[in-house]
Amino acid sequence: MIQPISVSELTKQINFALSSPEFQSIAVEGEISNFVHHRSGHMYFSLKDAHSRIKAVMFRGRNQRLGFLPKNGDTLIAVGSLGVYEPNGEYQLYVDLLLPQGIGDLHLAFEQLKEKLEREGLFDATRKRALPALPERVGVITSPSGAALRDILNVLIRRYPGVRVLVFPALVQGEGAPASLLEALSLAQQTDVDVLIMGRGGGSFEELSAFNDEALARAIAQSSVPVVSACGHETDFTIADFVADLRAPTPSAAAEMVVPLQEDLLRTVSSLQNRMVGSLERKIQSDRRYLKRLSQSPILQTPEHHVHQLRQRLDELWTGLGRYHRHVVVLKRGKLGSVAGKLETLSPLQTLARGYAICQNGKGEILRQAHDVSPGEAVHITLHEGSLTCMVEGRHT
Numbered sequence: 001m002i003q004p005i006s007v008s009e010l011t012k013q014i015n016f017a018l019s020s021p022e023f024q025s026i027a028v029e030g031e032i033s034n035f036v037h038h039r040s041g042h043m044y045f046s047l048k049d050a051h052s053r054i055k056a057v058m059f060r061g062r063n064q065r066l067g068f069l070p071k072n073g074d075t076l077i078a079v080g081s082l083g084v085y086e087p088n089g090e091y092q093l094y095v096d097l098l099l100p101q102g103i104g105d106l107h108l109a110f111e112q113l114k115e116k117l118e119r120e121g122l123f124d125a126t127r128k129r130a131l132p133a134l135p136e137r138v139g140v141i142t143s144p145s146g147a148a149l150r151d152i153l154n155v156l157i158r159r160y161p162g163v164r165v166l167v168f169p170a171l172v173q174g175e176g177a178p179a180s181l182l183e184a185l186s187l188a189q190q191t192d193v194d195v196l197i198m199g200r201g202g203g204s205f206e207e208l209s210a211f212n213d214e215a216l217a218r219a220i221a222q223s224s225v226p227v228v229s230a231c232g233h234e235t236d237f238t239i240a241d242f243v244a245d246l247r248a249p250t251p252s253a254a255a256e257m258v259v260p261l262q263e264d265l266l267r268t269v270s271s272l273q274n275r276m277v278g279s280l281e282r283k284i285q286s287d288r289r290y291l292k293r294l295s296q297s298p299i300l301q302t303p304e305h306h307v308h309q310l311r312q313r314l315d316e317l318w319t320g321l322g323r324y325h326r327h328v329v330v331l332k333r334g335k336l337g338s339v340a341g342k343l344e345t346l347s348p349l350q351t352l353a354r355g356y357a358i359c360q361n362g363k364g365e366i367l368r369q370a371h372d373v374s375p376g377e378a379v380h381i382t383l384h385e386g387s388l389t390c391m392v393e394g395r396h397t
């Protein structure tokens with residue numbers, strides 16, 4: 001028996017199946033119907049042809065970049081991916097881009113590649129690097145015979161005469177242009193240039209297509225040197241513009257961005273020099289005022305007076321120290337006399353003076369009891385004055 005599953009589980013499986021690569025980044029052409037621009041900013045509509053219809057949604061974050069407002073009856077190309085809106089169990093097209101009907105293959109490929117690289121994060125501002133403030137060597141990747149190179153060189157030399165320029169020749173249009181640009185970019189990585197300008201003069205969308213190459217875009221993103229893209233005129237945009245560290249509207253503008261104006265640097269240096277001199281002068285004036293105050297102080301004007309005061313203070317301290325020591329000696333002597341008196345009272349000599357004696361046997365042991373000695377044994381008796389050696393004739397207990 002077949003094990004049943006829930007409607008939600010079936011919907012999830014369908015949604016998973018539609019997330020496969022063949023249903024992602026697809027372009028669908030059809031006529032707009034049931035168009036609703038919701039107050040949330042999202043766009044809901046259907047795409048239809050003579051035989052079928054599919055629901056579609058374009059969220060606000062995507063449709064804000066549209067240069068036109070779709071309406072019912074328009075035939076458009078929708079670029080996006082398929083998915084399932086699970087609460088209703090309906091599959092629909094999630095639209096990332098809407099293009100007018102009749103757009104060329106190059107434009108479609110451009111938009112699809114742009115969406116792909118943007119999702120991968122190659123356009124993120126966080127990964128882009130700042131240009132060096134004072135580059136010593138600027139690399140230029142362009143056609144050696146084009147007007148763009150002359151414009152770049154003229155601006156660089158006029159603004160920053162001391163800069164060195166390394167030119168990496170490359171084709172900028174035609175079938176071999178992407179490979180030629182890649183080779184020049186790879187060669188530039190092996191040099192000591194501080195920044196790279198890659199670009200060409202204006203042209204048609206087809207003529208600029210070399211700068212829409214995916215491999216070139218990834219190479220620019222991985223470049224070890226900051227890259228400024230300058231392709232075409234101000235209104236022209238290429239994939240290289242989006243992935244480069246900085247986009248310049250024209251080649252001349254790129255040259256202005258990578259090097260400072262020498263006159264501005266000289267003015268800055270002069271301003272800093274004036275500030276430094278002013279700061280030093282203020283420091284010297286402050287130190288002079290401090291030195292003047294010191295020189296006018298009584299201590300420096302009559303130093304012997306201060307020395308006399310210190311000597312007087314030293315005498316006072318010495319006198320006080322002497323009094324203290326004498327007082328301590330008197331206290332110590334009194335304490336010593338008290339201790340000596342106690343020792344005198346406890347002295348055995350005082351006991352002997354009162355008529356007592358110390359009796360010891362032949363081994364020098366003090367005798368305290370009569371049975372500690374035997375008759376006929378000699379004993380030694382110590383008196384207050386002198387001593388006796390006696391023979392024991394008897395004992396009484």
